[in-house]
Amino acid sequence: MPTALLIEDDAESRKRLARLFARHGWETIESEDGAAGIDLALTRRPEAIICDLLLPRISGLQVCRAIREELDSARIIIVAGRVYNIDRATVLEAGGDDYFVKPLKWEKLAAVLKRPRRPKRKLTPRQSRALKFHPPSTRIKFWGVRGSIPVPGHTTIGYGGNTTCVEVRTNGDIIILDAGSGIRELGLSLEKEFGTAPINLTLLLTHTHWDHIQGLPFFLPAYKAKNTIRVLGYEGARAGLATILAAQMEVPFFPVSWKDLPGTIKIQELKRMKFSIGKVRVHSRFLNHPGICAGYRLFTKEGSIAFLPDNEPFEPLNMKLAARDGVHPHKARAQAVVQRSKLVEFLKDTDVLILDSQYTDEKYQEHIGWGHGALSRVVSLALEARAKKLFLFHHDPSHDDHKIDEMLERARLLVIESGRQLEVEAAREGAEIWLSGPPQR
Numbered sequence: 001m002p003t004a005l006l007i008e009d010d011a012e013s014r015k016r017l018a019r020l021f022a023r024h025g026w027e028t029i030e031s032e033d034g035a036a037g038i039d040l041a042l043t044r045r046p047e048a049i050i051c052d053l054l055l056p057r058i059s060g061l062q063v064c065r066a067i068r069e070e071l072d073s074a075r076i077i078i079v080a081g082r083v084y085n086i087d088r089a090t091v092l093e094a095g096g097d098d099y100f101v102k103p104l105k106w107e108k109l110a111a112v113l114k115r116p117r118r119p120k121r122k123l124t125p126r127q128s129r130a131l132k133f134h135p136p137s138t139r140i141k142f143w144g145v146r147g148s149i150p151v152p153g154h155t156t157i158g159y160g161g162n163t164t165c166v167e168v169r170t171n172g173d174i175i176i177l178d179a180g181s182g183i184r185e186l187g188l189s190l191e192k193e194f195g196t197a198p199i200n201l202t203l204l205l206t207h208t209h210w211d212h213i214q215g216l217p218f219f220l221p222a223y224k225a226k227n228t229i230r231v232l233g234y235e236g237a238r239a240g241l242a243t244i245l246a247a248q249m250e251v252p253f254f255p256v257s258w259k260d261l262p263g264t265i266k267i268q269e270l271k272r273m274k275f276s277i278g279k280v281r282v283h284s285r286f287l288n289h290p291g292i293c294a295g296y297r298l299f300t301k302e303g304s305i306a307f308l309p310d311n312e313p314f315e316p317l318n319m320k321l322a323a324r325d326g327v328h329p330h331k332a333r334a335q336a337v338v339q340r341s342k343l344v345e346f347l348k349d350t351d352v353l354i355l356d357s358q359y360t361d362e363k364y365q366e367h368i369g370w371g372h373g374a375l376s377r378v379v380s381l382a383l384e385a386r387a388k389k390l391f392l393f394h395h396d397p398s399h400d401d402h403k404i405d406e407m408l409e410r411a412r413l414l415v416i417e418s419g420r421q422l423e424v425e426a427a428r429e430g431a432e433i434w435l436s437g438p439p440q441r
């Protein structure tokens, strides 16, 4: 059955179009947003794409250009609510096949769908430069922002109660960072989006503490034979990655065993600190956290994302251990300076930094050695690394929305006092960020 992608922000028009296509034996997939529509077009490669001209954030023409760059076979039809001041030539120039004013008549559509694809027009270098617009195609979405244990409830409704899970979509690739309880909702959403089509994704794990893997037994795509899930991570403390992931699904804890999951799941233990996922280069670094825990930096076409959900500052821990072991404080501090400067180097100029900010400075004093961040040290690390945007992450389960708001305000104040530039947000379940920076060289 041929597939049509409908990119249209008006739900009523979308429904009408879906009915029209269904009547003529087509399957439809839908997007209410241009950038998500580009993603869908590149992952699902439909035969036809119907795109509204006036979409929020990105215009239909920009969507059309971006899709046409990567996908030559699809028919792209731009539709508008009324006659706007553009002509068919503009649509053709953007790579579209035709331009219609709503409501669409099937006869007109069918004629375009049957027409052989016109060969690509030869553009002058000047025209081609003018058309070279790349709308952002890298999106980050937070599905779980909490550390330690899920804490749903009315006091955490603002930032969310699910544990660590972040989705990155870039150029059609789906990369999931950690599998805390937030991955459950993500799984439901992916199945809804893909329907009967196979999902291909990579799950990148920082470590196997329970708050980072506990959602995996409830990840719906793992229960469908059509899907392929590649799990990447380093060897866990005491046992290999595959053993640890299977252990949480053993009989006393869970009714379905890991090996009985119908999806194709490939576990790959990482050995190197630099590798690639599709077109994304990934650098990793082991962090200051009990056991084996990695942080990742993903280099996409539109900027880099650093993900360090669990990390403790070096100096206080080194000083505490030095006092215990009778090591001279100078030596412990000097060692911390070296370790920190390596981490700063790893994070240098990152566009988005998602960083463990579990504790306030005061609370951290009682939790030195627990493996988590303290607010003012988190801000100073981000400033020193010249990150563009910092997300406070791995919120403490005992912090309600009000407390996180307070910490965010404190962090912003620290940035102002430093006199430097850094945008700070507290990661919020359901929030999305688009990367649209200049390409990385």
Ligand SMILES: [Zn+2]
Binding pocket: 147, 148, 209, 211, 212, 309, 310, 394
């Ligand atoms: Zn954690």
Ligand SMILES: [Zn+2]
Binding pocket: 207, 209, 289, 293, 310, 371
């Ligand atoms: Zn941990």
